[in-house]
Amino acid sequence: MNVQQSDTRLQNGATQVAPFLSVGGLSKRFGQSTVVDDVAFEVGRSEFVCVLGPSGCGKTTLLRLIAGFERADKGVIAMNGVDVTTRRPEERDFGIVFQSYALFPNRTVAGNVGFGLEATRASGAQQQARVAELLTLVGLTEHAGKYPSQLSGGQQQRVALARALALSPGLLLLDEPLSALDANVRARLRLELLALQRRVGVTALMVTHDQQEALAVADRIIVMNRGRIVQCGTPRQVFETPADLFVARFMGEMNAFPITGVDHDGVEAGPVRLTLAEASGSLPARAHLCIRPGAVLIGAEAEAAPRPLAARVRQVLYLGDTVRLTLQVCGHEAAPVNAEIPSARLPLLPSIGDAVAVAFPAGQVRILGDGA
Amino acid sequence: MTASKARPALDTPYQSSRLAGLLAQALPLGLIALLLAAIIAPITALLLKSFLDQQGAFIGLGNFARYIGEPGLAVAIWNSVSLSTISTALTLAIAFPYAFALHRSDIPLKGLFRVIMLAPLLAPSMLPAFGMIYLFGNQGLLKSWLMGGTIYGPIGIVSASVFHALPHAILILSAGLASGDQRLYEAARALKASPARTFVQVTLPSCHYALISSTSGLAPLWACCCSHQH
Numbered sequence: 089m090n091v092q093q094s095d096t097r098l099q100n101g102a103t104q105v106a107p108f109l110s111v112g113g114l115s116k117r118f119g120q121s122t123v124v125d126d127v128a129f130e131v132g133r134s135e136f137v138c139v140l141g142p143s144g145c146g147k148t149t150l151l152r153l154i155a156g157f158e159r160a161d162k163g164v165i166a167m168n169g170v171d172v173t174t175r176r177p178e179e180r181d182f183g184i185v186f187q188s189y190a191l192f193p194n195r196t197v198a199g200n201v202g203f204g205l206e207a208t209r210a211s212g213a214q215q216q217a218r219v220a221e222l223l224t225l226v227g228l229t230e231h232a233g234k235y236p237s238q239l240s241g242g243q244q245q246r247v248a249l250a251r252a253l254a255l256s257p258g259l260l261l262l263d264e265p266l267s268a269l270d271a272n273v274r275a276r277l278r279l280e281l282l283a284l285q286r287r288v289g290v291t292a293l294m295v296t297h298d299q300q301e302a303l304a305v306a307d308r309i310i311v312m313n314r315g316r317i318v319q320c321g322t323p324r325q326v327f328e329t330p331a332d333l334f335v336a337r338f339m340g341e342m343n344a345f346p347i348t349g350v351d352h353d354g355v356e357a358g359p360v361r362l363t364l365a366e367a368s369g370s371l372p373a374r375a376h377l378c379i380r381p382g383a384v385l386i387g388a389e390a391e392a393a394p395r396p397l398a399a400r401v402r403q404v405l406y407l408g409d410t411v412r413l414t415l416q417v418c419g420h421e422a423a424p425v426n427a428e429i430p431s432a433r434l435p436l437l438p439s440i441g442d443a444v445a446v447a448f449p450a451g452q453v454r455i456l457g458d459g460a
Numbered sequence: 461m462t463a464s465k466a467r468p469a470l471d472t473p474y475q476s477s478r479l480a481g482l483l484a485q486a487l488p489l490g491l492i493a494l495l496l497a498a499i500i501a502p503i504t505a506l507l508l509k510s511f512l513d514q515q516g517a518f519i520g521l522g523n524f525a526r527y528i529g530e531p532g533l534a535v536a537i538w539n540s541v542s543l544s545t546i547s548t549a550l551t552l553a554i555a556f557p558y559a560f561a562l563h564r565s566d567i568p569l570k571g572l573f574r575v576i577m578l579a580p581l582l583a584p585s586m587l588p589a590f591g592m593i594y595l596f597g598n599q600g601l602l603k604s605w606l607m608g609g610t611i612y613g614p615i616g617i618v619s620a621s622v623f624h625a626l627p628h629a630i631l632i633l634s635a636g637l638a639s640g641d642q643r644l645y646e647a648a649r650a651l652k653a654s655p656a657r658t659f660v661q662v663t664l665p666s667c668h669y670a671l672i673s674s675t676s677g678l679a680p681l682w683a684c685c686c687s688h689q690h
Contacts, residue, residue, distance in 0.1 A: 157646055177649040184650045190643035194665035203661070204651035255651065 106169075108133045108291040109154065109259055114163030116149055123149045125315035127163070131259075136285055136292045138302035141312035142338065147295045150312070151263050154293065156180050168258055183252030183290075187264040189244040191236040197247050198223070198232040204255045222250040225284065242273040249281070253288060260285065262294035266301060278304055299339050303327060311335050318459065332459030333376055343384070343425050344376040344456070355455070358423035359397060359448075366450040372457030383452035384427035386413065390447035399425070399446040401438045406431070413438065415446055543614060547621040548675055554622070555629035555674070562630075563637040564663065581627045588623055592616070629674045636670025637663070 107130035116124040123146045131137045139147045152158045154165055156177035165173045172180050191200050198219050205215040223229045226246040236244055245265060252260060265281070266274045282305045285292045296302055302309050303323040311319045311326060319331040330336035333344055345358035350371070354363040357377035390396045402424060403414035411434050413427045425446065438444060513519045527533065561567050562574060580588060595602045596611045609615050644666065648658045664671075 155646070155650065157649075177646070178652045182650065184647065186643045186647065188641065188643055190641060190647045192644060192647075192662065192665070195661075203648070203653070207652055207654065207657060251647075251651070 106133060107131060108135075108168055109293065110164075110166045111150075111154065112164045112166075114150070114153060114165065115161050116146075116153055116158060117161055122315050124153060124160075127312075127315075127317055129310055129317065129320060131291055131293055133291055134289045136282065136294070136305055136307045137310060138306035138308075139293065139295045139310045139312060140299060140302040140338070141297065143297055145312045146315040147297075147312050148263060151261055151293065151295045154259075155182060155184055155261055181257050182259040182261050183255065183257040184261040185245070185248045185252050185263065185265045187267050189236070189241075189248045189268075191244055191247055191251070193236055196233050196235055197228060197239070200236065200247055201250045201254055203251060208255070218254065222254055225253075225287075226250045226280075240273075241269050242277055245269065245277060246280075249284065253284075253290065256290075258291060260290045260292045262292060264296055265294065267296070267298065274301070281305065303339075311338065313338075313459070330454070330456065332372070333378065333456045334459035336378060336454070336456055341381050341426060341428075342378050343381060344378045344458075345423055347371065347375045347377060347455075359399075359417035359420040359425060359446075360453060361395065362450060362453055362455075366453075367455060371455060374458045376456050376458060378454045378456050379448050379452055381412065381426040381428035382410075383449065384415075384425060385447040385449060386415070386427055386429060386444050388445075390445040393447035393449060396445040396447045399444055401440055401442045401444060404438060404440060406437065411437065413444075415444065417446060543617055543621070547618050547625070550618065550622045551625050551629050552671070552675065555626055555633055556671075558626075559630045559633035559637055560663070563634060577627055577630050580623065585624070589620065592620060592623070632674040633667060633670050636667030640666035 109131040111130070112128045114124055114127045115122065125146070127146075127150060129137075139150060141147045149158060153160050156172070156175060156179075160173060163173070164171060167181055192203065195203065201222050202215055202219045205218055208215075210218070219232075220229070223232055226249055228243060228246055228250070231239060231243065236247065239247065245268075248265070262281075266277055269277060278301055294302075294305070306323055309319075309321065309323055309326045310317055311331075313334055319326055319335050321329075326335060327339045330339060333342070336342045336344070343360075345360055347355055347357040349356040352364070354361055355367045355371075355377065360377040360379065362377065385393055386399075397417050399415040399417045401413055402416050403412075405412040409431060410428045411431055413429065415425045415427055417423070417425060427446065510523050511518055511520060513522065558573075558577065562570055562577075567573070592611060594600060596606060596616070597603070598610075600611075606615065611619065640663070644662050645658060648662050653661065
């Protein structure tokens with residue numbers, strides 16, 4: 089599902105073009121709690137960056153600081169090379185889309201899209217042409233005369249997008265723009281949003297708690313937890329080489345076993361073992377051996393791999409494309425292992441209690457600290 | 461073996477829910493009865509009296525014809541309409557900026573201003589009446605402020621009405637202003653709208669129901685207050 093863009097400039101997770109937005113040492117406190125804590129990052133021109141994190145991690149406050157709706161306690165925000173830290177929102181170069189759409193209920197679709205244009209020096213005809221162009225862009229030309237309450241959620245969000253782009257801002261801020269929509273609309277609008285951003289070439293910063301969404305649209309993902317940036321990288325980097333167990337678990341399911349023994353043979357954690365040659369590098373604090381359910385091998389594939397283990401099936405969940413198995417490795421019953429196998433590779437669905445071989449390919453096992 | 465034990469456990473909630481159902485049906489009926497006794501019945505009695513003369517004989521619409529024929533009626537209606545219009549306009553002119561300042565500005569001491577606004581609601585209604593007479597009556601401390609006018613007339617009616625209605629109007633308008641979506645204001649700012657434009661395009665539309673309801677709620681109140689005066 090991940091239609092990853094093969095953008096060469098982003099291979100190392102850092103931008104090489106001049107950044108449009110740069111944020112340094114940004115902090116914001118509300119009373120006793122530090123909501124945004126010493127955050128620094130850059131967003132390249134025409135780049136699509138997602139700020140991803142659980143609710144309460146400070147990502148929305150970060151967006152509001154960049155918009156100017158909140159005043160930073162510390163730090164610098166620069167747009168297009170200009171320090172805007174102390175500027176008011178109307179003096180900053182951005183358009184914004186909210187989760188709640190926030191369309192003006194007393195104005196038509198065209199009236200909403202044209203709202204920002206009315207205060208400019210553009211003539212009436214120029215404004216109308218621009219509104220028509222934007223409505224074509226989001227495919228809402230035939231709804232121009234309707235009021236927001238007459239539109240579906242997806243249509244309202246397209247209006248909000250067109251309105252945010254009307255003044256051709258340098259930066260498009262998106263605050264959980266798709267979260268209020270149902271799953272099908274969300275998946276479709278996600279692709280439309282990406283296509284639109286690519287066509288217009290606007291720099292985009294989107295806040296979301298949906299890792300699927302971030303993986304699908306972002307050039308780069310910034311993962312936040314408790315007000316701090318935990319990791320910053322391409323979707324592949326963040327998913328496949330997470331900085332710690334928090335990031336790993338936030339991006340998807342992860343089997344994690346606390347390391348119980350380190351000796352001259354290697355590292356052991358529950359049912360998983362790595363030889364010293366395989367476990368390169370130093371161990372972080374409270375280290376775990378981790379493997380994604382999708383990387384666990386079972387059956388004939390496991391028997392062909394080095395160090396297969398005997399296990400029993402404890403739970404079988406048929407999920408359509410994949411089958412989720414919960415396994416107990418013999419001798420490690422207290423540490424169940426989840427495995428996710430493509431249904432196409434399982435002609436026979438295992439039953440609870442079946443004996444199966446299981447293997448953890450060394451190249452797929454990660455050593456991660458718990459990030460606490 | 462469990463059937464005999466299970467029965468009481470099943471019966472109790474069933475019975476109590478039936479009792480609750482009966483109560484729920486009885487309650488509105490009781491309220492309707494109260495309404496009939498306290499409001500509809502006296503009004504109906506008054507209405508029936510209007511068709512009778514002083515001896516209690518039925519005279520049809522005679523009383524109404526006499527009332528409409530009275531020479532003072534046109535003046536009374538004009539007084540009611542003009543005074544309630546002036547009072548409504550004055551109240552809104554004060555209440556809207558007050559509510560706006562409470563909800564959409566950064567003024568200090570908002571809590572204090574809110575309490576001051578609500579205080580007249582908590583005091584007995586005689587209190588402000590006496591207060592006005594002490595301040596502006598014939599022996600009033602600030603009588604000179606009226607520049608020769610008297611509060612025993614239109615000035616008094618209007619100022620008392622405005623004073624009486626102000627907290628109500630501010631409360632209704634506050635509800636309208638507070639329920640407005642904060643994101644709309646932020647969207648307007650992001651679209652470089654000036655404060656004046658935001659006020660006209662976002663604030664006024666978002667509380668137009670409150671404006672209409674406070675206006676329509678106040679006008680009849682005063683129409684009936686003022687018609688007592690002549």
